[in-house]
Amino acid sequence: MTAGEFDDVWRRETPHVLAALVRRYGDFDGCEDAVQEALAAAARQWPADGVPENPRGWLVRVASRRLIDARRSDRARVDREELAATREPVDAALAPAADEPVARAADDTLQLLLLCSHPALSRASQVALTLRAVAGLSTDQVAAAFLVPSATMGQRISRAKSTLRGAGARFAPPTAAELPGRLDAVLHVLYLMFNEGYATSGGDRLVDALLTGEAIRLTRDLRLSLPTELDAHDEVAGLLALMLLTDARSAARVDGRGDLIPLAEQDRTRWAHAPISEGVAILGQVLPRGRVGPFQLQAAIAAVHAEAPTWQDTDWLEITMLYRMLDRVAPGPVVTLNLAVAVGMAHGPEAGLTVLDGLGDDPVMRNNHRRHAVRAHLLELAGRPVEAVEEYLNAARLTTSLPEQRYLNARAAAVRAAGH
Secondary structure (H helix, E strand, C coil), X not given: CCHHHHHHHHHHHHHHHHHHHHHHHCCHHHHHHHHHHHHHHHHHHHHHHCCCCCHHHHHHHHHHHHHHHHHHCCHHHHHHHHHHHHHCCCCCCCCCCCCCCHHHHHHHHHHHHHHHCCXXXXXXXXXXXXXXXXXXXXXXXXXXXXXXXXXXXXXXXXXXHHHHXXXXXXXXXXCCXXXXXXXXXXXXXXXXXXXXXXXXXXXXXXXXXXXXXXXXXXXXXXXXXXXXXXXHHHHHHHHHHXXXXXXXXXXXXXXXXXXXXXXXXXXXXXXXXXXXXXXXXXXXXXXXXXXXXXXXXXXXXXXHHHHCCCHHHCCHHHHHHHHHHHHHHCCCHHHHHHHHHHHHHHHXXXXXXXXXXXXXXXXXXXCCHHHHHHHHHHHHHCXXXXXXXXXXXXXXXXXXXXXXXXXXXXXXXXXXXXXX
């Protein structure tokens, strides 16, 4: 079994194994630790013994044993364990079988998403914990999504698990009154999950199609599970449209060697037309209702790109307008980065650089590779090659994505060569 195959099984089964344990024992912190131990045991045994016929069942059994052993080591918890056993059905620890309806498995993951969005946690902790425990991202990947050091993120996730334990959080659907408050965090998680799959923060591949596919599946399931009259329903639809419109470009984003192809150079005949059509249709349903949020605005921007037959035909004035609207609704450094590009394309690179200058004093963005990459791009367009080369090299040095490193170093070399 290769490392990639193990990662696929791990990502696919972890939410269901964790759901089975949390449903049975109710201790999210202890259950998550037990699942990690079971996965470590699988990593040791499966390469030699082969993947079990029912990997989910194997993981549930091993994780349950680890959890029970940990509880028995603390004598104060024995009575609580026996009491829980009398209250729960004996098969409560079993994950959904392979032949059970997909809806049950999807429901498990959605319930975990909602559980991790417990009101006892801060918004940042809700999102971080869910990305780690449910989406299967590493602590380094979660830290990259939040633009903070890995050690800081590890502490945040540990505190979140302890807080859930202290709050007595159970594996149960939130009430109708609780649901709206939890959905914002769930949507943020799904958005970051998709982004990590679409442009991985580290490693030797640019796209993780399994992660983007899972994010799309969960968002689609969430949309189907919510009443249409709920205000958040249109934002869920907007997020789904954004994912579909963005993911449609995946096949054209890398060349045969796995290297990055920027949007301006992509072969648009390789874009997938079915998800583009679906995404545009979804926007056509929700935008007229007027409950427009940040995900719908981002989807509208993606639709402008998707409907432009060529890079030169892109309506940058409309994209700039949409980004300014997004900046008012949901301001943030990533929005500013994208606004700088749009302004640079619509009104000239110097205007884009002026927008970007606003991030210069942001301590989080000062050493973020994307800020340097955007600045390099605008400097290149402005005819300032020496500065552009320096910024491309800065960006390449700061990113941990090997495809991005190769692309940024190649751009630096090309600009340097053109300047001589």
